[in-house]
Amino acid sequence: MSAQSDNWIDIAALDAVPQRGARLIKTAHGCVAVFRTGIDEVYALDNACPHKNGPLADGIVHGKAVTCPLHNWVISLETGAAQGADTGQVATYPAKVVDGRIQIDASLLTHRGVA
């Protein structure tokens, strides 16, 4: 886990995102999806499947992965990599929960995700 920075942005309460669900953050460079897993981990990824730019935030979240709603590509929330036979990569951003609030690393503002 490289690219740790102290520049965390407070986004919203954890409860604003449903378990096994996602919500969007708008940035100047496009939308970032914030995912919450069944065990309350949070992950932030670009909201575009490497296949056909499907909106990942609208997919089904299971374990630490999301299935794209358009063509069922399964993307790892941890690494952003497409799973199984598919190949492709989504940019990920450091995210964490502190005292029930979601915080995201400000690197997403410059849109250079850490894989």
Added chain:
Amino acid sequence: MTQKLVVIGAGMASGRVLEHLFEANADYYVTLFNAEARGNYNRIMLSPVLSGEKTYDDIVTHNAEWYTTQGVTCHFGTPITSIDRAAKTVTSTEGTVPYDKLLIATGSAPFIIPVPGKDLDGVVTYRDLDDTNAMIDAAKSGGKAVVIGGGLLGLEAAAGLAERGMDVTVLHLMGHLMERQLDEAAGFLLRRDLEKRGITVKCQASTTAILGTTRVEAVLLDDGETLDADLVVMAVGIRPETRLATDAGLSVARGVEVNAQMETSDPDIIAIGECVEFDGQLFGLVAPLYDQAKVVAKTLMGVPDVFTPKELSTKLKVTGCDLFSAGDFAEAEGREDIVFRDPARGVYRRLVLEDNIVVGAVMYGDTADSNWFFGLIRDKTDISDMRETLIYGPAFQGGAPSDPLSAVAALPRDVEICGCNGICKGQIEDAVHAGATDLGAVRAVTKASGSCGTCTGLVEQVLAVTLGDEFIAPAAASICGCTDMTHEDVRRMIKSRELKSMPAVWQECGWKTSCGCHICRPALNFYLLADWPMEYTDDPQSRFINERKHANIQKDGTFSVVPRMWGGITTPDELRAIADAADKFAVPTVKVTGGQRIDLLGVKGEDLPAIWEDLNNAGMVSGHAYSKGLRTVKTCVGTDHCRFGTQDSTGLGIKLEKTLWGSWTPHKLKLGVSGCPRNCAEATCKDIGIVCVDSGYQISIGGAAGMDVRETEPLCQVKTEAEVIDVVKAVTQLYRENAKYLDRIYKWVAKVGLDWVKESVADLDKRTALKARFEHSQTVYRKDPWAQHVAKSETYRPLADLTLEAAE
């Protein structure tokens, strides 16, 4: 010179400190104050006292004789009311006492939820012996108890009260019990065991008020339900008891802040136990308090030492509910799960790993190995070498995979396997022992799986379990990689084992993943809501986006919006409202659909609630154009306008659509009603088609006009509209209850046979029962999802908008 130590609070933490001091012959003269009218007892054993397994005398830690021998001056039933740090004195109702060193050990106070009625007689908390005695007294007259809070304390209170003969209901705000210590799967097993001992558990239950005039009579929930209650126990959490420290001007956050020597911001004042906060952490279990006690004794004797918090583990002291939870399940990247389930023994284990170290463990049913796992967590043991077999525990070498048949092997003999013919597992076993050694023979002897056939897989598994190696089951496709069971097996398990939640299905059917996947979850969600409309709550996160957002996702990520037009009939006002909405939201494409209504294509996700609200205001509701559920009822103009029409096909179509809408089905459901055999509504290629004739109505099912094109097959002919509606409801319900998820009616009929469907709706008793179950379910689901989603429209908006935020 002997120093004066004053101790506030004679609880578990300070009791330990005194033991250490006296063992070391420390030179202190001790004065002990306790708000409770007694000395130190083992608070955690109050639960066995409540349940009757122990008495108070059994759990006293320090009796009067002990205090006398150690020379402690005791003031019990005497709360300290203030501390004067400048004068170094404490004051109680009995006067003022000086100290050289002061130890604050005031523990915590139960949290009282601020609802009306909280102060009524008969509302108690669960913290000390007085509370316990109040509960024991209340239980003497029997009656109903409501315990608010499904955590450790609440459940121990509930079990104790049930043991004493009360009729107990536990209300829990969250989705599953003990959610801080357990995951859903373990929470389900715990709930099942509690229910077995007669305790009713209601999750997601939020208390609005406690009702009663002089004493408690009932509890009112926010969904309007009232539960009669003769006793209410509040066990929703605790709050560090910090009032004295705050008044004395000590540094207090959530608890009294201490350093690693347990000193407060005033070095002459030391604090310990549940009232303290160390490094942002609070403490609610005795293990860390005992570690603190060692440090406090050292600090008081001037010996350097530091307190370091360790990993904690939890067990529940309810006989028969074996659970264990330790470590950390919280969010972090790079963590993995190992899950093991043995439905036969009701065992669940989950380990959370990070960098080859176990960081958390949850166990239910068999906690014999819990100490070993806890040791791995505490010692941060590298487990890479034993990873493959780790989950099986310390004794395990070799690693036999879990047996896919164990779920069926575990079923008791009286569980119904074949719902159509009412055949239980035991009858199949008997038939097998009597010589029926293949499916055909079992079917011939018992009729099991001989009707709709959906239980075939289960019957085969019973055969396999009974015959052992002699039976070779034909391979049936499982739902997905999460399970070895087929759709049909799982549906049968849901019915016969009364599985009413996803974690219940995952556990009882031996799911291999912690929370399913995008293939099984939508199927399970449908099966559960179709079979348990009242008990199960629809889970939007297990639905495809179209059904979650109630709109059809398009390839560019925008959505289409289709309002219902009952039977294809609209009005100028509706059309104007649609046109206005199309203008207002700059809808790029407006299309007339094959289902006789209008599709607005290209709406942005975040605009959905607003456009729905406009359409709602014009009296329109969602057309469910996206759902595995009722889509449209296509009609022709019938007798109203057409010279060939034999019946009012439009009117019947509208009636059908108005009664069926909102229902979820295994796949989409389209109907057509034609007013005469010329069939202008193309009813005979719909899932259910009605063709009006002079003598009544021909009902046929199983048509399709998609990848497969098929004509419907006749189901029956009836004389009246009312009968049409009954038959359609009954056949829809039969389909809902039995078909595999994503099978259209024609596929389902091909599997179960048209004759069986015909028989089921021809039998008037069965028809009436099916119809009644359909209507029951519709009381929950015949609601406009758009209106419901408009009410929570904020969830459609972005969580945050950082477009104006500067980079770096």
